[in-house]
Amino acid sequence: xxxxxxxxxxxxxxxxxxxxxxxxxxxxxxxxxxxxxxxxxxxxxxxxxxxxxxxxxxxxxxxxxxxxxxxxxxxxxxxxxxxxxxxxxxxxxxxxxxxxxxxxxxxxxxxxxxxxxxxxxxxxxxxxxxxxxxxxxxxxxxxxxxxxxxxxxxxxxxxxxxxxxxxxxxxxxxxxxxxxxxxxx
Ligand SMILES: [Zn+2]
Numbered sequence: 001x002x003x004x005x006x007x008x009x010x011x012x013x014x015x016x017x018x019x020x021x022x023x024x025x026x027x028x029x030x031x032x033x034x035x036x037x038x039x040x041x042x043x044x045x046x047x048x049x050x051x052x053x054x055x056x057x058x059x060x061x062x063x064x065x066x067x068x069x070x071x072x073x074x075x076x077x078x079x080x081x082x083x084x085x086x087x088x089x090x091x092x093x094x095x096x097x098x099x100x101x102x103x104x105x106x107x108x109x110x111x112x113x114x115x116x117x118x119x120x121x122x123x124x125x126x127x128x129x130x131x132x133x134x135x136x137x138x139x140x141x142x143x144x145x146x147x148x149x150x151x152x153x154x155x156x157x158x159x160x161x162x163x164x165x166x167x168x169x170x171x172x173x174x175x176x177x178x179x180x181x182x183x184x185x
Pocket of ligand 1: 093103105128
């Protein structure tokens with residue numbers, strides 16, 4: 001059983017990010033026009049992606065991990081940027097936590113990490129952080145971000161302009177891009 005006090009926290013984050021980088025190196029064809037095709041990656045990994053209108057609107061999506069029937073379901077009512085983050089987050093669970101057959105995520109698990117309920121264990125919390133770190137690296141790979149930020153800086157652009165431009169280019173929310181840039185500077 002994994003608990004926070006038994007684990008070096010920064011190692012966990014580094015490992016999650018490293019796994020995303022490894023995957024990108026393994027499937028370079030999923031980077032199209034400077035953007036990561038998360039559905040294409042899911043497809044490469046043998047995971048079907050579908051969307052549905054969930055009755056519970058706070059639900060972002062889930063993954064079912066089952067040999068030959070892997071499935072990611074995302075909330076159709078979420079904007080595409082949010083759906084992409086959810087798919088990347090669920091791929092993170094697939095890669096990092098395959099022994100758990102179902103992961104269900106509400107809106108707050110992505111980006112902000114939120115206890116789904118009062119009884120969530122530390123291990124659950126840690127898995128959500130890992131999946132978010134993985135998703136962040138997958139959608140906004142460090143080498144690509146550094147290259148683009150440096151290029152925009154040499155063009156004299158300020159940080160808010162950079163965040164706006166890159167969130168469009170990478171098709172992520174501005175808050176996800178802001179968090180990402182906090183980590184690379
Ligand atoms: Zn999750």
